[in-house]
Amino acid sequence: MQRRTFLKAAAAAALAPSLPAIQAGGAARALAADGGAEVPTMPDGFLWGCSTSSYQIEGAVAEDGRAPSIWDSFSHSFGRVVNGDTGDVACDHYHRYGEDVELMARAGMRAYRFSVAWPRVLPEGVGAVNAKGLDFYDRLTDALLARNIQPWPCLYHWDLPQALQDKGGWTNRDIAKWFTDYALIVAGRIGDRAKHWSMLNEPSVHAIFGHGYGTHAPGLTGQANYYKAIHHQNLAQGMAIKALRKAGGAGGWQLGTVLSLQPVWPVGGLESNYPASLKWDALWNRACLDPLLKGSYPELLAAEFAPLVKDGDLKLIRQPIDFLGVNYYSRMHQQPDPQGLFGTGYGMAPEGTRRTGMEWPIEPDGLAEILVELKESYGNPPVYVTENGAHFEDRPGPDGRIDDGDRIRFIRDHLMAARQAIDEGVNLKGWMVWTLLDNFEWAEGYRRRFGLVQVDRKTMKRTPKASYDWYARAIRANGLPPV
Template sequence: MIAKECPGVTLGRRRFLGAAAATALVGADLVGGTGTLIAPATAQQPVSPRSVRFPDGFVWGASTSSYQIEGAATADGRGSSIWDTLSHTPGKVLNDDTGDIAADHYNRYLEDVALMADAGLSAYRFSVAWPRIQPSGTGPANAKGLDFYDRLVDALLRRGIEPWPCLYHWDLPQALQDRGGWTNRDIASWFADYALIVAGRIGDRAKNWVMLNEPSVVAIFGHGLGGHAPDLRGRENYAAAIHHQNLAQGRALSALRAAGGKDWKLGTVLSVQPVKPATGQPPNEEAVAKWDAVWNRVCLDPLFKGEYPENMGVDFQPLIKAGDMEMIHQPIDFLGLNYYSRMHQTADPAGLFGTGFGASPEGTKHTDMGWPVEPDGLYEQLIEFRDRYGNPPVYVTENGASYADWVSPSGKAEDGGRIFYIRDHLLACHRAIQDGANLRGYFVWTLLDNFEWGFGYTQHFGLVQVDRETMERRPKASYYWYGDIAKSNTVPM
């Protein structure tokens, strides 16, 4: 079911993307991407004699983030992050849940690596917790924090899994937030220094490097609309957070490239969602173009074109200093795409940017999060990269859905809705490849049920259940199904 808001809780991206959901899933029944109802006791993997094959060498992986799964919030010298601060503030997260324990991955990483290996995954995108490496955000590294990622990388490689470290996935050291965080221009240099520390420790083994995860989400919901850490508001905060993340990304790319790691591939991850007019209201192309700029273009255009969208000039011009755009306009070896659904926009004079979320097309299915299920939007976005941005190498670095799951009388964890969701999006990926999109791999979101930001532990995206009391892992039907895909390089139609 769509999670309900509770008094005092602001749910950030999760609330806004689900706000226009016209229908919710009822009871325990799930609606697959094909519109098929799947009863809890009889859910089965979709079976078809037909399948599509992906190109040889296609990467099959899973993605996670540090604050959502690691736990061990004070272990081995880890400092506090902005999400520690927010989640410990009463009323900011459903049920006042925190990431203090999360999925206890810090202590159970070997078990989780074994799960990935048994599924046949070839890559794992994980994020490094900046507060573990530099508890105060700057200065000398915390050796014990680096030791954890050292052990993790070794464990992955022993099982034939390529590590894909992401340097920032939202858990900024609170000590840096106390100095202005992403609104302070100096953070670009702090981030580049941190990147060099991490790469200096595990860069002899880790070859694929992600700079940032979803900078637009950090800026919109962490600094513009509020709800995500650090829970700031206002257009000036939003613009500063975008520009300084872009600048930090450029400086880190430049610093790592200068460090000259052998065979390193350097990239970043953006949340890019096609924007369409809302259904049931007069189409407003100005609102669509504005939100497209706010969410998508302010990250894509500086990276690939060295400029901000024209309709955002008034916000960014005061922040730009000599040499900034050249530093941001760095070559990358790959682009990570996080895709969940299209965004349906309408004019809203009360909105921070004069826009607001509206209804998706009639008949659209929705996940338990209230997000529209629109696989065609993923195809559309991959083709746009082909046509508008020079067809760079792209990896889908997040795609997945929150659906209820249950344990059947046989003891299996069933989640048929997730299987249909992933299948339909993978078929969209295959179609895009056939039409010339330069897609190289797919990382499902996510391996484990985790701390889902403002929703706490009420939403489940994982291929694997995590018992909140015992931390026991129970693979779901989707885990075995996705593992078959990874091993066979084919997807059933």
């Protein structure tokens, strides 16, 4: 959050018992495709889809030459994941991808952002390519195109080969070259059909929780590891984009990356909490956003990054991108915490703010806030919301159906916020809901469910929820039907 918006944000946080409901503004309206009442509509050509990640859904962790990832090691370490859950089977997407692609197609989705498992393609992280691993993504790509769904591969969603972690992983500067070689291998196999490529997923989250707090894989702790992981992810991303741009040929690829961008407000709107909110905003948002789009690290963190930055690094990181993926869940409310890793800590959202089943604040207007800032402060890049969704306690009704109205309201309210941002000139091109299937939710295991489709943990049977049906209606209408 920029200094110029602090007073407005502080006043809202301090004075409003609850945040105002998002309004559709000047959103166009049209009859719903199923003949219902008028609904706010999205622009023509708006791209609808969903996102997943390899370790969270694929399973088959020891099949067809795949080697362990850091999440295999982490989840099999005692006490790291709730209930001792692992991604060994996950949603068995490796064997059931055809069924899952059909679910996407039935809903009318036209884009699927999936991640490629690095240890499935390169078991040692470098060197010999595992042909069977690439074969899986080849089959998946063809299955998607056969159902008129665009494949959107993401090259890294946190499952680093354990063999590379043994060499230092993201704390080792050499990983930029390792990642670039891997990117070229994958794009060389399916890039004749897959045209939209994301380099990384949420590098700041991976650095903060995996390398700072140690609550995610690989379980490292300390500020030094955070800064190394951030800088080397930024560097790898820039190097890979440059290499892929050169390799793309005349047809080219659409190249981008995915960041978690969450506005940070001072708890209670208090000026005494403002420095903590600025610090966390720099750590979470700007440490990846600023080098990519401005060619510099945020001033608050420049001294910490200085020893890591070599001549030419920032120029290499600042590569032109064709799109920016934005993952948004809620604002973050910060206050000083002397015991916190960076001297900051989470605090309460404004009184009256609704919450998800994970106690995350529900603040759809925060999405509009961050999208408008991308327009005003970062040149209005083409943006896709590549993750948005929520966990709620799903309870089947007498007929076994999950009528998850809370999830529908959550998604619809955030789409309304997105529509508002479009009205304000934001270059928003599409929406990929998180997520298709109830899956392995990292350190929370399987007790948290974000999916539009229920997955029976014993049989792997897929059962669409009411939110799946609603999302299909939204796609048909290219708009936002009522809950």
